[in-house]
Amino acid sequence: MAVRGWWRAAAIAAVRPGGGGPGRALGSAPESEPAPEPAAPATAALYVHWPYCRKRCSYCNFNKYVVPAVDEAAMGACLVRETRTLLRLSRVQSITSVFFGGGTPSLASPHTVGALLEAVAGAVHLPTSAEVTLEANPSSAGTSHLAGFKAAGVNRLSIGVQSLDDAELRLLGREHTAAEARSAVEAARGLFPGRTSIDLLFGLPGQSCGAWAKGLEEALGFCDDHISLYQLTLERGTALAAQVWGGALPTPPQDLLADMYQTACTMLVAAGFRHYEVSNFARKGALSTHNLSYWQAEQYIGVGPGAHGRFVPWGEGGRSREARVQTLEPDAWMQEVQRQGHGTRRRVVLSPLEQMEEVLALGLRMDEGITAERWGHFSPHLSLQDVFGGPGEAKELQQQGWLVLDDRGLRCSREGLALLDSLLPGLLCQLQQCWALPAPRVAPSHGSPGRSPAGDRDGGEATGHSRVLEAVTGGE
Known part of the structure; x- marks a missing residue:
């Protein structure tokens, strides 16, 4: 799954300074109310990382x-x-869903994809209705090749269109042209009707809001029922970042980026798309069930070089959810797999508070937000009302119209969703403060503790301690 741009993974930079590695646990459930022994979850999503590409795009720093x-x-x-x-x-x-990301997994053969799906089905139950997504570039998405993937068990495609302007595609270092992108999407829709998603980038150096709207309008003329929009993020070590930071290309103003995002939201909603997640839009019920598993803080298993996972290793005697990262470099990863059966390079037990931070940061990305039921699964002793119902940051955000807390749960308003990266630090701080209080002081009648700084765009006090969202996956 690609989690990129201005709001990727609910402000990774804001809540995880310094790249995030193993560190001290932030906290635990109050001693007077110990967390219950978890039951083994029956399901998980599966992410598979194909690490190879034919070339590296100018903006890309993925593994x-x-x-x-x-x-x-x-x-x-x-x-x-x-x-x-x-x-x-x-x-x-x-396994509820499978996602082949990368890299460029459409460069792999259908035989390789089919063999992995057969291995999954041979080890656990893989329902025939399970969503199986494969990322594809237009330059490796010929009709016969895509038909091979369909025969292997793939039933959904995510195509990296990125732009429908040839000059922008050259700036991004993409292999394909706008015409090839249109042809690839049309071929994919013929094979996977209603289950073909496209990715588009905005906020490119020199791009105007008018040009962005024109390209999006063109995309609406031939797209299927799912679109993912990502603001271009300049990443250290990429060719495009060097050009911008060196002054050869202009840096898009923040106000322009906000206008581009709001323009896109308005256009897509008018075209019948549901804005179901910060960067994702679907119509006719075509939501990505795999990506929902991330945002709803369900278990997922990451396979392949650099893949990330979140699951409880019951087979090793574990009883707590772990954050796992596989070895990055493919040859080193293969040696480890051949030697010990897997290439897990780092594994960190997530404290109860760290799990709640992830539930908060991920859940608020969705239009439905965090339901009381989902929150209660991770926090049986502290309800949403306990943490966010009293005086504090959340109350002020509600008064400003950016946050909603009611019987359904906690969620951002439409306006608040666009500001999520600024809202999260204060909410995380309020959660951390409430979690640290003795149990008698977090009863519903008292609400949450005092106010914390709001909207600190640079992280602030709320963010310097957490590994929240090291990354959702190792892929795009």
């Missing part, structure tokens, strides 16, 4: 590699073996 030749047989065998190992460790009974 991907351009090599003279790929040993696909060895890579495929290791993906299968690690999948079986991690499924065994998780002891899940069923």
Whole structure:
């Protein structure tokens, strides 16, 4: 899954300074109300990372590699073996969705994709209705190749269109042209009707709001029922960032970026799309169930070089959710898989508070927000009203019309959703302060503790302690 741009993973930069690695746990459930022993979750989503690309785009800093030749047989065998190992460790009974990300997984053969899906189905239950998504670039999305993926078990495509302007595509270092992007989407829709998503980027250097709106209007003329919009983020070490920071290209003003986002939201909603997540829009019920599993803080297992996961390793005697990261470099990862069955490089047990931080940061990305039921699954002793119902940051955000707290749960208003990266630090601080209080002081009649600084765009006091959302996955 790609989690990029101005709001990616609910302000990763704001809540995880310095790249985030193992660190001290922030807190735990109040001693007078110990967290209950969790039951083994029966399901999980599965993310599979294909790390190879034909070239590196000018803006990309994802874990991907351009090599003279790929040993696909060895890579495929290791993906299968690690999948079986991690499924065994998780002891899940069923996989709810599979997502092949990258890199460029459409460069892999349908045989490799099919072999991995067969391995999943042989180890656990893989329902015939499970969503199986594959990311594809227009330059590797010929009709016959896509038909092979469909025969292998893929039933949804996510196509990296990014732009319908050839000059913008050249700036981004993309291989395809606008015409090739249109052809790829049309071919995909013929094979996967109602289940073809496209990615578009905005906020490119020199891009105007008018040009962005024109391109989006063109996309609405041939797209399917799902669109993901991401603001271009300048990442250290990329060619495009060097050009902008060196003065060769202009930096888009923040007001312009906000106008682009609001223009897109207005256009897509008018076209019948539901704005169901900060960066994602769907119509006719075509929401991505795999991505929803991330935002709803469900278990997911990450397979492949650099993939991230969140699951309880019951097969190793674990009883708490862990954040896992697989070894980044493909050759080193394959050696580890061949030696020990998996290439997990780092694993960190998430404290109860850290899990709640993730529930908060991810759940507020959705238009439905965080339901009381979902919150209660992770926090049986502190309700949403306990934490956010009394005087404090959340109350002020409600009064300003940016946040809603009611019997349904906690969610952003439409206006608040666009400001999520600014709202989160204060809300995280309020959660941390409430969590640290003795149990008698968090009874519903008392509400949450005192006010914390709001809207600190640079992180502020609320953010310097947490590993919230190290990344949702290792892929785009």
